[in-house]
Amino acid sequence: MIDAWTLAAVIIMALVALSLVSFSLMVASSETAVSRVTRASLNNRILEVQTDDSIGHLAKAKQIDKIHKVQRLIVDRYATAGSCAFLRITCNVFDGVLVAAIAMTLCSPLWGALVAGAVFALAVAVLSVMLRPHSTEDSKPVDVMLHYARIVSLAVALTPFSKTGEERKARRRAGAGDLSDDEELEKIQRDQGRAMVDRLVESSDFDPEVGEMLRNVLTLSETLTREIMVPRTDMICVDSSSTLEQFLQLCSRSGYSRIPMIGDDVDDLKGMVYLKDAVRAMAFNPGARKRKVTSIRREPMLVPESKPVDDLFHQMQRTRQHVAMVVDEYGGIAGLVTIEDALEQIVGELDDEHDRIQHSKPxxxxxxxxxxxxxxxxxxxxxxxxxxxxxxxxxxxxxxxxxxxxxxxxxxxxxxxxxxxxxxxxxxxxxxxxxxxxxxxxxxxxxxxxxxxxxxxxxxxxxxxxxxxx
The missing domain is CATH 3.30.465.10 (Uridine Diphospho-n-acetylenolpyruvylglucosamine Reductase; domain 3)
Incomplete structure (x- = not known):
C-alpha cells in the first residue's frame, strides 16, 4: 500500500517530467528557428512595430526589446543552437531518470524501471524530432524566436561552454573565405534546396528535364556574367562611320540583329545599333541608305563581368534590354551578353529553325x-x-x-x-x-x-x- 508521502513524491516527479517534456519541445522548436532567422527579417520586424499605430508606446518598447534580445542570440547562431540542443538532450535524459524513479517508487523491479525510463526518454526524443519539421515555426521562425526568447536566453546562460566550439567554427569560416553570418545561412539554405530538388528528381513520376532546370536555377547566383558572355574576340562590331546600307549587309552576313557600334577599337564603344531601327529608317525612304549608323544609335547597357547571372537576368527584365555590354575591372569591353544567354543557363541551348547541327567529324x-x-x-x-x-x-x-x-x-x-x-x-x-x-x-x-x-x-x-x- 502506497502511503501519502510516496504518492505525493510520485505526483511531483510526474509533473516535473511533463514540464521537462514541454520544455524539451519548446527548445527543439527554437533550435530549428534560430538557424532560419536573419538580421534582415528582424530589422523589418522592428520597422513594422515602429510604424504600427494600433500598438501603444509601452507595448512597442516591449516588443522592440524582445527583438533586440533575439538579435543578440543570433550573433552566435551556432552557439545558440548548440545550447538548445544540449538542453533538449538533457531534458530527455532527466525524463528517463524520473520515469525510472517513479517506476521504482511504485515497487517495480530494477530492470522494469530501467526499461520504462529508456522507452520514455526515446519516445520524447522521437516526438521532438517528428514535431519540429512539421510545426508552424518553419514558416514563421521570427515569431517562434520572439515567443521563446527568454527560454533560449536561459539555455544560452546555462551552457557557456557552447561558445568554445563556436570560436573554432568562426576560425574555420574565416580561413574558408570570411563569410558573414547571413551569407553562410544563405549558403546552407541553397544546399538544402539542392538536396530537396535531388529528392524530387529521384521520384519516379517527376520529369528529369524539369529537375535539371530546377538545379540550374539554384546555380544562377553562383554563375558570373563572364562565364556566359560572348568574348570580345568573337564579337561582330560595326564602325561608327558605316552607312545604314553597309550595316544592313553586315546583319545579313552575320545573322545578328543587335550589333555594337565602335570607334577606333572595341573599347571605344559608341552605342548599340538595331536592325529593326535600320529597316524602319529605310523602309519608306530609300535615300536613308547613305545615312550614318550614328543616326539610329542607342545607349548601351553596361554590366560588370562579375555580376551574378540571376541579378543580370532580373536587371535586363526591369530595363527591357535584350543585350548588354560586359565591362571588365579596368573599364574595358570584355564581351557581350544577351538575355537568351541567361535563359540558356536554365533551359539549355536554344536553337531556332535557322540553326544547323554541326557534323561531328570531317x-x-x-x-x-x-x-x-x-x-x-x-x-x-x-x-x-x-x-x-x-x-x-x-x-x-x-x-x-x-x-x-x-x-x-x-x-x-x-x-x-x-x-x-x-x-x-x-x-x-x-x-x-x-x-x-x-x-x-x-x-x-x-x-x-x-x-x-x-x-x-x-x-x-x-x-x-x-x-x-x-
Missing part, C-alpha cells in the same frame, strides 16, 4: 575537298592533307582561319596558308558563329599567297569590306 565532299567542323584540331587537318601548319597559338581550324583573317570570320570569307584554302561555309547556334570550314588545295604558291583575299576583289577593296564589316 566529311569529304569532293576530290581533295573536305568540310570540317570549326572545332576540328589542326593536327587532324595536318594528317588529312599531309602538311605542317606549324601554328602554336591556335588549336582549331576556326582559330587558324580567324588568325589568318585578323578578325572574326563570316560566311564566305577565306584565307590561304601552306597551299590550303580555308573558307567559312556555314553557321550554327544562336550566336551564328561559323560552324563549318571547307578546306581544299589552293594550287598556288603558299609563300606568296598566304592569307590572300578573294580573287574577284582587290586588296584595297577587301580592306574596305573589312572596315565596313567591323
Amino acid at each position: 566529311e569529304k565532299i569532293g576530290k581533295g575537298k573536305w568540310r570540317m567542323p570549326a572545332r576540328t584540331p589542326i593536327a587532324e587537318l595536318e594528317d588529312i592533307f599531309e602538311v605542317d601548319i606549324d601554328e602554336d597559338d591556335v588549336d582549331t581550324v576556326y582559330g587558324l582561319l580567324t588568325k589568318l583573317l585578323g578578325r572574326v570570320p563570316l560566311v564566305g570569307m577565306h584565307a590561304v596558308t601552306r597551299g590550303l584554302k580555308l573558307t567559312a561555309s556555314d553557321t550554327a547556334g544562336r550566336r551564328k558563329q561559323v560552324s563549318m570550314v571547307v578546306v581544299e588545295p589552293d594550287g598556288l604558291d603558299s609563300d606568296s599567297e598566304e592569307g590572300r583575299f578573294d580573287d574577284n576583289e582587290t586588296e584595297d577593296e577587301a580592306k574596305d569590306t573589312e572596315q565596313n564589316d567591323r
Whole structure:
C-alpha cells in the first residue's frame, strides 16, 4: 500500500517530467528557428512595430526589446543552437531518470524501471524530432524566436561552454573565405534546396528535364556574367562611320540583329545599333541608305563581368534590354551578353529553325575537298592533307582561319596558308558563329599567297569590306 508521502513524491516527479517534456519541445522548436532567422527579417520586424499605430508606446518598447534580445542570440547562431540542443538532450535524459524513479517508487523491479525510463526518454526524443519539421515555426521562425526568447536566453546562460566550439567554427569560416553570418545561412539554405530538388528528381513520376532546370536555377547566383558572355574576340562590331546600307549587309552576313557600334577599337564603344531601327529608317525612304549608323544609335547597357547571372537576368527584365555590354575591372569591353544567354543557363541551348547541327567529324565532299567542323584540331587537318601548319597559338581550324583573317570570320570569307584554302561555309547556334570550314588545295604558291583575299576583289577593296564589316 502506497502511503501519502510516496504518492505525493510520485505526483511531483510526474509533473516535473511533463514540464521537462514541454520544455524539451519548446527548445527543439527554437533550435530549428534560430538557424532560419536573419538580421534582415528582424530589422523589418522592428520597422513594422515602429510604424504600427494600433500598438501603444509601452507595448512597442516591449516588443522592440524582445527583438533586440533575439538579435543578440543570433550573433552566435551556432552557439545558440548548440545550447538548445544540449538542453533538449538533457531534458530527455532527466525524463528517463524520473520515469525510472517513479517506476521504482511504485515497487517495480530494477530492470522494469530501467526499461520504462529508456522507452520514455526515446519516445520524447522521437516526438521532438517528428514535431519540429512539421510545426508552424518553419514558416514563421521570427515569431517562434520572439515567443521563446527568454527560454533560449536561459539555455544560452546555462551552457557557456557552447561558445568554445563556436570560436573554432568562426576560425574555420574565416580561413574558408570570411563569410558573414547571413551569407553562410544563405549558403546552407541553397544546399538544402539542392538536396530537396535531388529528392524530387529521384521520384519516379517527376520529369528529369524539369529537375535539371530546377538545379540550374539554384546555380544562377553562383554563375558570373563572364562565364556566359560572348568574348570580345568573337564579337561582330560595326564602325561608327558605316552607312545604314553597309550595316544592313553586315546583319545579313552575320545573322545578328543587335550589333555594337565602335570607334577606333572595341573599347571605344559608341552605342548599340538595331536592325529593326535600320529597316524602319529605310523602309519608306530609300535615300536613308547613305545615312550614318550614328543616326539610329542607342545607349548601351553596361554590366560588370562579375555580376551574378540571376541579378543580370532580373536587371535586363526591369530595363527591357535584350543585350548588354560586359565591362571588365579596368573599364574595358570584355564581351557581350544577351538575355537568351541567361535563359540558356536554365533551359539549355536554344536553337531556332535557322540553326544547323554541326557534323561531328570531317566529311569529304569532293576530290581533295573536305568540310570540317570549326572545332576540328589542326593536327587532324595536318594528317588529312599531309602538311605542317606549324601554328602554336591556335588549336582549331576556326582559330587558324580567324588568325589568318585578323578578325572574326563570316560566311564566305577565306584565307590561304601552306597551299590550303580555308573558307567559312556555314553557321550554327544562336550566336551564328561559323560552324563549318571547307578546306581544299589552293594550287598556288603558299609563300606568296598566304592569307590572300578573294580573287574577284582587290586588296584595297577587301580592306574596305573589312572596315565596313567591323
